[in-house]
Amino acid sequence: MDITDLTLIELRDALRAGATSSFVATQAMIDRIVTYDNALCSYLNLTDQDALQQASDADSRLADGEELPLLGVPIAVKDIICTSGVETTAGSKILEGFIPPYDAFVVEKLKEAGAVILGKTNTDEFAMGSSTENSAYVTTHNPWDVSRVPGGSSGGSAAAVAARLAYGALGTDTGGSVRQPASFCGVVGLRPTYGRVSRWGVIAFASSLDQVGTFGRNVADCTALFQVITGHDRRDSTSLDVPYENFEAVLTGDVAGLRVGIPQEYFIAGIEPEVEAAVRTAIDKLAELGAEIVEISLPHTEYALPVYYLIAPAEASANLARYDGVRYGPRLKADDMIATVKKTRSLFGAEPKRRIMLGTYALSAGYYDAYYGRALKARTLIKNDFKRAFEQVDVIATPTSPTTAFKIGAKVDDPLSMYLSDIFTLSLNLSASCGLSLPCGFDSNGLPIGLQLIGDTLQEATILNAAYAYEQATDWHERAPVLPESSSEQ
Numbered sequence: 001m002d003i004t005d006l007t008l009i010e011l012r013d014a015l016r017a018g019a020t021s022s023f024v025a026t027q028a029m030i031d032r033i034v035t036y037d038n039a040l041c042s043y044l045n046l047t048d049q050d051a052l053q054q055a056s057d058a059d060s061r062l063a064d065g066e067e068l069p070l071l072g073v074p075i076a077v078k079d080i081i082c083t084s085g086v087e088t089t090a091g092s093k094i095l096e097g098f099i100p101p102y103d104a105f106v107v108e109k110l111k112e113a114g115a116v117i118l119g120k121t122n123t124d125e126f127a128m129g130s131s132t133e134n135s136a137y138v139t140t141h142n143p144w145d146v147s148r149v150p151g152g153s154s155g156g157s158a159a160a161v162a163a164r165l166a167y168g169a170l171g172t173d174t175g176g177s178v179r180q181p182a183s184f185c186g187v188v189g190l191r192p193t194y195g196r197v198s199r200w201g202v203i204a205f206a207s208s209l210d211q212v213g214t215f216g217r218n219v220a221d222c223t224a225l226f227q228v229i230t231g232h233d234r235r236d237s238t239s240l241d242v243p244y245e246n247f248e249a250v251l252t253g254d255v256a257g258l259r260v261g262i263p264q265e266y267f268i269a270g271i272e273p274e275v276e277a278a279v280r281t282a283i284d285k286l287a288e289l290g291a292e293i294v295e296i297s298l299p300h301t302e303y304a305l306p307v308y309y310l311i312a313p314a315e316a317s318a319n320l321a322r323y324d325g326v327r328y329g330p331r332l333k334a335d336d337m338i339a340t341v342k343k344t345r346s347l348f349g350a351e352p353k354r355r356i357m358l359g360t361y362a363l364s365a366g367y368y369d370a371y372y373g374r375a376l377k378a379r380t381l382i383k384n385d386f387k388r389a390f391e392q393v394d395v396i397a398t399p400t401s402p403t404t405a406f407k408i409g410a411k412v413d414d415p416l417s418m419y420l421s422d423i424f425t426l427s428l429n430l431s432a433s434c435g436l437s438l439p440c441g442f443d444s445n446g447l448p449i450g451l452q453l454i455g456d457t458l459q460e461a462t463i464l465n466a467a468y469a470y471e472q473a474t475d476w477h478e479r480a481p482v483l484p485e486s487s488s489e490q
């Protein structure tokens with residue numbers, strides 16, 4: 001069997017059993033990336049020499065009988081997460097050449113767990129987008145159809161995992177950027193509860209919404225990776241200090257009596273019929289497995305998109321003020337300081353510029369109450385919708401995105417239609433919930449469809465186990481895309 005076909009858990013077990021080595025697995029992944037990633041462009045930066053060194057170190061430790069959770073397992077990291085000594089661009093020209101002097105908390109955790117870091121994956125600029133087309137460097141292609149987008153903004157990570165170019169990957173999810181690309185690429189993507197994972201060292205987009213999430217080819221892989229990045233961190237004031245939970249141990253597959261809510265507001269006009277049909281069939285499957293299906297309402301859902309597009313740009317406009325050519329990345333020198341700052345800030349792409357303007361406007365004197373202030377109030381209503389719903393049900397099931405992967409170029413000139421791709425994922429970020437996407441079928445073009453499961457605050461265990469139960473009863477996650485070998489086929 002091809003070693004790159006093993007799941008993360010299978011590789012971890014094979015390494016522990018001494019059946020293979022981390023060096024062999026890492027070299028095999030690198031070879032595969034060299035062969036296939038010209039056509040996919042999932043990586044921005046392959047750190048192959050470091051990875052092979054880390055793999056050799058892991059092999060010595062494995063030989064000494066060490067049993068760290070990810071010892072020797074090659075993982076990819078979204079390029080918005082700081083890696084010490086390795087360029088971190090957030091997909092932006094304004095951070096080209098920026099080499100962080102420290103690792104993000106989640107990278108520290110990966111290293112403590114013994115993981116091998118393969119490289120940095122592509123992202124929409126500052127994670128603003130739903131297709132990776134807003135990356136200042138390259139557009140990632142969907143492994144199931146290279147004429148289509150992989151979703152975004154963590155599209156590089158999702159595509160890499162789907163294409164077996166990493167055993168797992170980290171992403172970030174501010175409005176759907178883990179779940180939507182997971183859905184488009186046919187992998188499992190988890191967005192934990194806000195505060196569950198430290199944001200220390202994650203380049204900020206919208207600070208009240210950002211959260212690191214994990215990708216795996218199946219639920220167990222996604223869970224194993226999630227497990228290692230949890231834990232309290234004093235350096236992020238929003239990091240929650242909650243008791244340790246063993247998430248791998250909760251994957252029993254038993255969902256008897258689980259109450260699954262179906263929000264009527266999520267089955268709306270505009271959703272592709274094949275997506276709706278697959279999601280409804282998945283819900284029937286959960287019922288067959290013993291779950292109780294309950295019709296629910298999240299009445300303020302229609303406000304999620306406008307509220308998100310006031311709050312996220314407002315926070316982004318503040319966060320992105322720090323890129324002035326003085327402290328990070330390139331400096332485009334001009335006659336005086338103001339001219340230098342202006343010139344340097346012209347390195348932002350169209351989408352960050354759009355959001356900085358939108359956010360600055362929403363926060364400006366005279367408009368603050370009308371826009372930002374009202375958005376905060378509406379956010380509370382959305383939060384309360386979820387609070388009430390979780391008094392009735394344990395899990396909420398919805399489509400992850402209204403469509404399957406769209407064609408590259410189809411939405412770049414129409415920001416609103418791009419924004420609508422996250423219509424089902426945004427609400428959760430505005431509330432205090434957690435959520436995941438897992439494969440629940442394919443459309444007639446052979447493109448994956450995602451089922452979103454939403455859980456109450458800190459109830460990751462519940463959604464992971466519900467997803468695991470569904471996955472055990474289906475085989476969508478076992479399908480693999482057939483990849484084109486060279487960039488000439490793009």
Ligand code: GLN
Pocket residue numbers: 127128129130152153172173174175176177178205312422
């Ligand atoms: N697509 C959404 C946006 O463009 C969400 C992005 C994200 O979650 N980082 O803002």
